[in-house]
Amino acid sequence: MSSDLIQIEQRSPEGDWTATKPDFRKGTWCYSATPQNLTSLDLPNPRPWQPSDPDWKLPENWKQILLDGIKERLEKYRSFRLFMDLCVRCGACADKCHFYLGSGDPKNMPVLRAELLRSIYRRYFTASGRLFGELAGGRELTEDVVKEWFYYFYQCTECRRCSVYCPYGIDTAEITMIGRELLNLIGCNTNWVLDPASKCYRIGNHLGIPPHSLKDNIDFAADELEEITGVRVEVPIGKKGAEVLFVAPSADYFVTPHYYTLLGYLALFHEIGLDYTFSAYAGEGGNFGLFSSHELMKRLNAKIYDEAKRLKVKWILGGECGHMWRVINQYMDTMNGPADFLETPVSPVTGTRFDHVRSTKMLHIAEFSADLIHQGKVRLDPRRNDHWRVTYHDSCNPARAMGLLDEPRYVLRSSCNHFYEMPDSTIREHTFCCGSGSGLGTDENLEMRLRGGYPRAMAVKYVKERHDVNALACICAIDKAVLPPLLEYWAPGIEVAGVHELLGNALVLKGEKQRTTDLRGQPIQIAEEEPAHA
Amino acid sequence: MRYRAGFALLIALAPACAGVALAFLPKPFLVLAPAAAYAACAIFLLGLPARLWRWTSSPVPFRIPTTCGQQRSLAWIPPARLDNPSTGLAAAARMLLEVLTFRSLLRNSRSRAGDGAVHTRDSLGLWLAAILFHWSLLIILLRHLRLFVQPVPAFVLTLQKLDAPFHTGAHPLYLSDLALLVALAYLLLRRLADPVVRYVSLLSDYLALWLLLGVGLTGVLMRYLVGVDVASIKQFAISLAVFSPVLPRNCGPWFFAHLFLACSLAAYIPFSKIAHMAGVWLSPTRNLANNNRAVRHINPWNAPVKTHTYAEWLEENKDKLKSAGIPQ
Ligand code: SF4
Numbered sequence: 001m002s003s004d005l006i007q008i009e010q011r012s013p014e015g016d017w018t019a020t021k022p023d024f025r026k027g028t029w030c031y032s033a034t035p036q037n038l039t040s041l042d043l044p045n046p047r048p049w050q051p052s053d054p055d056w057k058l059p060e061n062w063k064q065i066l067l068d069g070i071k072e073r074l075e076k077y078r079s080f081r082l083f084m085d086l087c088v089r090c091g092a093c094a095d096k097c098h099f100y101l102g103s104g105d106p107k108n109m110p111v112l113r114a115e116l117l118r119s120i121y122r123r124y125f126t127a128s129g130r131l132f133g134e135l136a137g138g139r140e141l142t143e144d145v146v147k148e149w150f151y152y153f154y155q156c157t158e159c160r161r162c163s164v165y166c167p168y169g170i171d172t173a174e175i176t177m178i179g180r181e182l183l184n185l186i187g188c189n190t191n192w193v194l195d196p197a198s199k200c201y202r203i204g205n206h207l208g209i210p211p212h213s214l215k216d217n218i219d220f221a222a223d224e225l226e227e228i229t230g231v232r233v234e235v236p237i238g239k240k241g242a243e244v245l246f247v248a249p250s251a252d253y254f255v256t257p258h259y260y261t262l263l264g265y266l267a268l269f270h271e272i273g274l275d276y277t278f279s280a281y282a283g284e285g286g287n288f289g290l291f292s293s294h295e296l297m298k299r300l301n302a303k304i305y306d307e308a309k310r311l312k313v314k315w316i317l318g319g320e321c322g323h324m325w326r327v328i329n330q331y332m333d334t335m336n337g338p339a340d341f342l343e344t345p346v347s348p349v350t351g352t353r354f355d356h357v358r359s360t361k362m363l364h365i366a367e368f369s370a371d372l373i374h375q376g377k378v379r380l381d382p383r384r385n386d387h388w389r390v391t392y393h394d395s396c397n398p399a400r401a402m403g404l405l406d407e408p409r410y411v412l413r414s415s416c417n418h419f420y421e422m423p424d425s426t427i428r429e430h431t432f433c434c435g436s437g438s439g440l441g442t443d444e445n446l447e448m449r450l451r452g453g454y455p456r457a458m459a460v461k462y463v464k465e466r467h468d469v470n471a472l473a474c475i476c477a478i479d480k481a482v483l484p485p486l487l488e489y490w491a492p493g494i495e496v497a498g499v500h501e502l503l504g505n506a507l508v509l510k511g512e513k514q515r516t517t518d519l520r521g522q523p524i525q526i527a528e529e530e531p532a533h534a
Numbered sequence: 535m536r537y538r539a540g541f542a543l544l545i546a547l548a549p550a551c552a553g554v555a556l557a558f559l560p561k562p563f564l565v566l567a568p569a570a571a572y573a574a575c576a577i578f579l580l581g582l583p584a585r586l587w588r589w590t591s592s593p594v595p596f597r598i599p600t601t602c603g604q605q606r607s608l609a610w611i612p613p614a615r616l617d618n619p620s621t622g623l624a625a626a627a628r629m630l631l632e633v634l635t636f637r638s639l640l641r642n643s644r645s646r647a648g649d650g651a652v653h654t655r656d657s658l659g660l661w662l663a664a665i666l667f668h669w670s671l672l673i674i675l676l677r678h679l680r681l682f683v684q685p686v687p688a689f690v691l692t693l694q695k696l697d698a699p700f701h702t703g704a705h706p707l708y709l710s711d712l713a714l715l716v717a718l719a720y721l722l723l724r725r726l727a728d729p730v731v732r733y734v735s736l737l738s739d740y741l742a743l744w745l746l747l748g749v750g751l752t753g754v755l756m757r758y759l760v761g762v763d764v765a766s767i768k769q770f771a772i773s774l775a776v777f778s779p780v781l782p783r784n785c786g787p788w789f790f791a792h793l794f795l796a797c798s799l800a801a802y803i804p805f806s807k808i809a810h811m812a813g814v815w816l817s818p819t820r821n822l823a824n825n826n827r828a829v830r831h832i833n834p835w836n837a838p839v840k841t842h843t844y845a846e847w848l849e850e851n852k853d854k855l856k857s858a859g860i861p862q
């Protein structure tokens with residue numbers, strides 16, 4: 001490894017953690033949210049400030065706000081109350097966090113990240129802590145603690161890897177979520193979370209692209225698909241009475257390499273004749289509210305059911321996105337349901353009834369496509385992906401908050417001839433995060449992202465060296481945005497692709513012309529024989 | 535806070551010393567023994583449910599299991615029934631096996647980053663120590679029934695036999711005694727010697743271990759090294775069990791040390807992390823089924839929130855929709 005790269009090394013921690021303070025050095029934290037973004041979302045204490053300022057201009061009664069906030073959440077969330085009490089500090093979770101592995105900073109051990117809040121809980125909310133203070137593991141709540149919370153709760157991607165190994169299932173992501181909610185109460189937010197959240201809320205996508213430009217983009221995608229395949233596809237937006245509402249992360253409409261996945265969706269929907277519609281109002285499946293507070297998550301998510309109701313669709317299909325699926329699988333129905341105005345999704349092509357989503361009525365596209373392929377309803381020519389030697393990155397949320405593991409793999413194996421898994425300790429429920437999830441994927445935070453993404457990158461490097469892998473497939477919009485620079489840094493020569501992009505390459509369309517390029521315009525070579533899969 | 539382990543040891547020594555001292559105090563003081571036993575039992579029996587009640591009084595607003603395997607989705611994809619349970623029954627099985635076999639710790643590994651790699655190796659020491667400790671403690675507690683019940687129940691006799699397969703002479707060596715002490719020693723040494731675990735350890739983490747070691751060591755001491763009058767101890771124990779306590783005569787200083795340490799431990803449990811014995815059952819990342827999309831979970835405090843409605847959005851975007859030909 002060349003010496004001008006960030007040096008990753010782990011040293012044994014020494015001394016007393018309560019005596020150390022975070023070092024807000026450039027590259028390891030995100031800018032604060034602008035007052036406009038707080039105002040647009042009606043959030044408290046908007047003001048200009050930056051984490052590197054000595055004075056954070058906290059509201060006068062910040063301490064009381066935080067203590068009240070903790071109390072309220074202890075009463076509302078059994079998870080929070082239990083996780084404050086249960087930890088035995090066994091250390092099993094310590095080296096499971098990619099941020100600890102990549103930064104070597106002991107406060108990035110999940111157990112200690114949680115202790116940052118737990119020590120305050122003990123001091124103010126337990127008898128022993130009130131009586132014995134430090135001896136009972138308590139700590140005074142000071143402005144330095146607030147700064148520490150901000151630093152370390154925005155160095156956790158809420159990936160839940162630690163929770164897999166904890167004997168009590170303590171989920172530090174849950175503690176981070178509560179920690180961020182508390183910071184929210186005193187107006188300490190990051191712009192990379194609130195800016196997309198505010199744009200999704202007001203306009204309908206994370207970049208704030210107005211509806212007519214959204215339509216332009218999608219029409220452009222249809223043109224491009226026609227150029228590549230010779231097939232003209234119709235792409236309805238806001239079509240009332242369509243059978244299916246399709247919701248993708250909005251990055252798919254606007255940025256690369258996500259955009260190639262959009263081409264894949266369009267090709268697939270056209271080929272099977274799906275009666276579907278996009279939405280400009282609820283065009284965003286991604287939910288940056290999840291990274292801020294439960295309430296904001298709910299406010300953003302509500303649009304999807306509202307739009308499904310307005311358009312009178314029968315069910316909802318969701319695109320490739322990680323945290324969007326955490327929200328859909330674990331929160332949507334509870335928060336904004338019941339979806340009694342929808343029907344249990346039934347594939348119009350195969351007739352499969354997707355009973356496992358009979359309440360939420362929202363299906364993952366990998367579940368939908370795997371069924372299509374398994375029932376032999378689409379023709380695939382995997383040789384058209386022969387220029388790719390593919391591995392698959394399980395995004396944290398579909399893996400550990402859902403268990404969507406084999407569906408995308410089935411789609412990939414059907415669409416590609418060369419597929420290789422990364423080491424077992426880095427895939428499926430053990431998967432390592434991209435290092436930039438939960439709203440940390442911003443440029444000013446680059447060093448910390450490269451550190452956090454290091455374990456994932458090393459696993460990719462391993463299959464690159466061993467199997468000449470040159471494509472990393474994934475089903476997450478954040479992954480598609482942040483893995484390219486990560487891999488460029490640690491393991492150059494690997495492209496990041498969507499599962500439905502690769503499916504789109506292999507998918508044989510009725511009436512298509514001889515394809516010479518894949519969906520990203522790279523030349524492919526098609527042998528003259530029959531397709532290998534039918 | 536560098537002296538956490540030492541401080542904790544001093545605290546744990548207090549009940550041990552008090553116990554030893556009791557043996558040399560005038561007889562009336564012996565009344566402290568049954569008093570301590572009843573007080574500790576009361577604190578334990580009331581404290582633990584109180585703690586449980588406190589935990590359960592906070593609702594479970596969302597169903598958030600940590601999924602550790604394939605979900606149940608399409609009929610032809612085999613789901614991970616235990617690690618990603620799709621029914622309440624499967625979740626119960628996951629929970630039960632977690633408690634009985636510590637499956638999450640069984641996944642444990644050690645990773646180190648550096649030199650262009652992350653080196654990961656299996657690490658089962660913690661799992662082994664934890665399982666040895668918890669199971670031997672259970673066996674030892676059950677064996678203690680022979681002191682409280684007359685005649686000794688048959689299953690206790692069987693357990694004793696199984697626990698001492700190399701039975702020779704009058705003092706069979708119970709494997710559980712050995713396992714308990716070895717496991718506790720490992721857990722303590724690990725806490726002191728592993729820089730990561732030492733860094734995160736609190737005084738209370740050491741206190742729990744010292745108390746347990748104290749109880750274990752005094753017990754082993756009485757059983758194998760210093761002779762004690764078992765008949766007297768049993769008489770005292772039975773008298774406690776039937777709520778007509780007699781004064782514990784001829785029981786000796788080690789017995790009182792053992793008793794006071796055990797009482798301190800029992801009374802400490804409801805207020806300490808050892809209450810995980812009850813709390814683990816409630817953990818929402820482990821005891822819930824991942825069936826949110828099939829069965830709606832209800833949040834008791836679910837409240838309406840302010841949203842940006844379609845009507846508001848339409849108002850702001852009417853022209854744009856019109857110019858783009860998007861239906862309204
Ligand atoms: S694995 Fe669980 S109990 Fe052990 S230190 Fe981590 S959070 Fe605490």
Ligand code: SF4
Pocket residue numbers: 096097098099108109110113155156157158159160161162163172173176
């Ligand atoms: S949720 Fe992920 S990022 Fe956060 S502490 Fe756990 S392992 Fe680290």
